[in-house]
Amino acid sequence: MLLVTLACLLCSVQQSSGQFPRACASAESLRQKECCPLWPGDGSPCGQRSGRGSCQDVVLSRAPLGPQFPFTGVDDREDWPSVFYNRTCRCVDGFMGFHCGDCKFGLRGANCTAQRLLVRRSIFELTGAEKDRFLAYLVLAKRSTSRDYVIATGTYAQMGNGSSPMFRDISVYDLFVWMHYYVSRDTLLGGADVWRDIDFAHEAPGFLPWHRFFLLLWEQEIQKLTGDENFTIPYWDWRDAEVCDICTDEYMGGRHPTNSNLLSPASFFASWQVICSQSEEYNSRRTLCDASAEGPLLRNPGNHDRARTPRLPSSADVESCLSLTQYEADPMDKSANFSFRNTLEGFANPLTAIADSSQSSLHNALHIFMNGSMSQVQGSANDPIFILHHAFVDSIFEQWLRRHGPLQEVYPAANAPIGHNRESYMVPFIPVYRNGEFFIPSRDLGYDYAYLIEPAPASFQDLIRPFLEQARQIWLWLIGAAAVGGVVASAIVGLGALLCRPKRKEFSEERQPLLMEKEDFTGATYQTNL
Numbered sequence: 001m002l003l004v005t006l007a008c009l010l011c012s013v014q015q016s017s018g019q020f021p022r023a024c025a026s027a028e029s030l031r032q033k034e035c036c037p038l039w040p041g042d043g044s045p046c047g048q049r050s051g052r053g054s055c056q057d058v059v060l061s062r063a064p065l066g067p068q069f070p071f072t073g074v075d076d077r078e079d080w081p082s083v084f085y086n087r088t089c090r091c092v093d094g095f096m097g098f099h100c101g102d103c104k105f106g107l108r109g110a111n112c113t114a115q116r117l118l119v120r121r122s123i124f125e126l127t128g129a130e131k132d133r134f135l136a137y138l139v140l141a142k143r144s145t146s147r148d149y150v151i152a153t154g155t156y157a158q159m160g161n162g163s164s165p166m167f168r169d170i171s172v173y174d175l176f177v178w179m180h181y182y183v184s185r186d187t188l189l190g191g192a193d194v195w196r197d198i199d200f201a202h203e204a205p206g207f208l209p210w211h212r213f214f215l216l217l218w219e220q221e222i223q224k225l226t227g228d229e230n231f232t233i234p235y236w237d238w239r240d241a242e243v244c245d246i247c248t249d250e251y252m253g254g255r256h257p258t259n260s261n262l263l264s265p266a267s268f269f270a271s272w273q274v275i276c277s278q279s280e281e282y283n284s285r286r287t288l289c290d291a292s293a294e295g296p297l298l299r300n301p302g303n304h305d306r307a308r309t310p311r312l313p314s315s316a317d318v319e320s321c322l323s324l325t326q327y328e329a330d331p332m333d334k335s336a337n338f339s340f341r342n343t344l345e346g347f348a349n350p351l352t353a354i355a356d357s358s359q360s361s362l363h364n365a366l367h368i369f370m371n372g373s374m375s376q377v378q379g380s381a382n383d384p385i386f387i388l389h390h391a392f393v394d395s396i397f398e399q400w401l402r403r404h405g406p407l408q409e410v411y412p413a414a415n416a417p418i419g420h421n422r423e424s425y426m427v428p429f430i431p432v433y434r435n436g437e438f439f440i441p442s443r444d445l446g447y448d449y450a451y452l453i454e455p456a457p458a459s460f461q462d463l464i465r466p467f468l469e470q471a472r473q474i475w476l477w478l479i480g481a482a483a484v485g486g487v488v489a490s491a492i493v494g495l496g497a498l499l500c501r502p503k504r505k506e507f508s509e510e511r512q513p514l515l516m517e518k519e520d521f522t523g524a525t526y527q528t529n530l
């Protein structure tokens with residue numbers, strides 16, 4: 001059954017989004033510094049002929065940076081994406097994507113004009129079939145080569161300043177692992193010198209918007225790969241958890257019976273190979289991660305250093321963090337006090353909001369707790385728990401946005417660490433998106449979290465009132481009918497049954513190929529080499 005599911009998924013539309021568009025990974029494109037691919041819908045660059053967008057110069061922000069990175073002109077990610085490209089597609093209206101072929105988050109339809117709202121739910125609230133489908137999507141993404149994107153396997157200088165391109169294919173899942181590595185990797189300064197105190201997505205204000213965008217792209221990617229346009233990332237609510245309750249074979253993989261650092265052979269993820277996990281080796285070889293397989297996923301939940309992270313975060317920790325009124329505070333890095341971002345990221349004590357380098361709290365606590373692939377920043381996205389964890393972190397960010405209703409100006413415009421100013425373009429995405437664009441409510445990006453949707457009793461009653469009204473009328477009518485004679489009532493019931501039956505059948509046929517029965521799924525876990 002799983003084979004059938006995957007086969008069905010494989011033959012559906014395959015398209016991807018993320019890092020270097022394949023169409024721009026040529027010496028010609030790099031020489032011209034232009035990444036404005038043709039939109040297949042009309043064969044014009046950026047879908048210009050159809051009014052989707054046009055090829056435009058990339059205008060860089062000149063706002064001053066913080067003092068944390070004391071170099072210029074040494075890292076390809078500085079002034080992203082100008083080392084590689086100075087012209088990219090700028091899409092208009094509801095369009096987005098490297099050739100303006102996609103709809104902006106929250107829009108759909110041929111012309112990207114219809115609004116939609118998708119709801120991310122707790123992984124424990126998914127039905128068995130929905131949960132199995134999610135796992136099947138992960139497996140599919142790990143095995144499907146990205147059609148539209150490739151990764152860079154060398155620096156711009158190693159590519160002879162673009163004259164000898166170094167790019168390679170990557171799977172849809174690993175594309176995102178690589179992007180997370182690339183954004184957080186160290187700077188190779190030449191010779192044996194390496195600068196480690198740099199990160200374009202962590203330890204500074206961009207942490208929350210960057211991961212928000214990353215998850216939205218990931219979600220969009222899975223939607224395109226599987227044709228399941230309503231797919232949403234499930235989240236893991238880890239508040240007050242005492243153990244990793246998603247670390248079972250039914251969910252994200254249990255523990256191996258004899259080697260506690262590995263996953264149980266009954267989990268799909270036991271056969272996964274990690275990439276980009278050997279940062280010190282890349283540094284000593286002065287290369288980038290080239291996405292070669294580096295061994296199995298490692299995870300040993302709870303075996304971490306308990307002096308650093310005594311327990312998983314509590315509801316009180318989250319609540320205390322949410323009460324912080326400042327999004328960011330000087331010096332806008334991991335030493336910031338009273339910064340909501342720094343506290344949620346986990347570099348400050350959640351109860352006092354004072355930075356504490358001896359502890360890993362909130363977001364960081366989960367990474368440390370997993371004691372394996374999740375625990376090193378650069379390779380952490382190898383573990384699919386990363387996605388569930390970051391969805392929950394994003395939901396806390398969303399709660400803060402709702403509670404404090406910040407203006408765009410609350411996000412720092414200047415003097416943040418490199419890559420983190422409001423108008424900085426987020427590394428390593430093409431085309432370009434600014435940090436500030438994702439410092440907005442999730443509903444404006446077309447999604448919400450099930451647990452944040454007000455269960456207001458009044459609105460629930462509003463919702464069911466029409467049904468109650470209908471039921472009341474039917475009752476009155478039935479009582480009336482009963483008075484006339486039971487014959488009429490039973491005829492209605494019979495007719496109702498007849499009308500319902502074909503409908504239910506149609507529903508189950510339609511859904512069957514995507515659903516997996518529990519027992520089929522369990523049987524298939526032992527043959528994951530599909």
Ligand SMILES: *[C@@H]1O[C@H](CO)[C@@H](O)[C@H](O)[C@H]1NC(C)=O
Pocket residue numbers: 031032033057086087
């Ligand atoms: C973009 O780069 C190309 C190639 O180096 C150069 O000729 C062109 O002047 C640049 N354009 C801008 C706007 O910087």
Ligand SMILES: *[C@@H]1O[C@H](CO)[C@@H](O)[C@H](O)[C@H]1NC(C)=O
Pocket residue numbers: 109110111
């Ligand atoms: C999309 O726009 C085109 C051109 O304006 C129009 O012909 C077409 O009917 C629109 N399609 C939809 C589904 O709105």
Ligand SMILES: *[C@@H]1O[C@H](CO)[C@@H](O)[C@H](O)[C@H]1NC(C)=O
Pocket residue numbers: 157160161
């Ligand atoms: C690449 O550009 C740098 C800086 O402009 C220059 O020093 C270097 O010689 C160039 N390398 C090649 C292979 O063209």
Ligand SMILES: *[C@@H]1O[C@H](CO)[C@@H](O)[C@H](O)[C@H]1NC(C)=O
Pocket residue numbers: 227228229230
């Ligand atoms: C997605 O949801 C919309 C709105 O509920 C529905 O009309 C559409 O059929 C759904 N698509 C799929 C593929 O289930």
Ligand SMILES: *[C@@H]1O[C@H](CO)[C@@H](O)[C@H](O)[C@H]1NC(C)=O
Pocket residue numbers: 303304305306371372373375
């Ligand atoms: C696991 O935790 C131990 C301390 O309990 C630590 O020494 C080790 O580095 C951790 N491993 C990983 C991969 O985080």
Ligand SMILES: *[C@@H]1O[C@H](CO)[C@@H](O)[C@H](O)[C@H]1NC(C)=O
Pocket residue numbers: 330331335336337354355
């Ligand atoms: C944060 O607060 C601590 C304790 O008051 C203080 O020692 C430290 O200097 C402060 N850090 C910053 C960056 O202000």
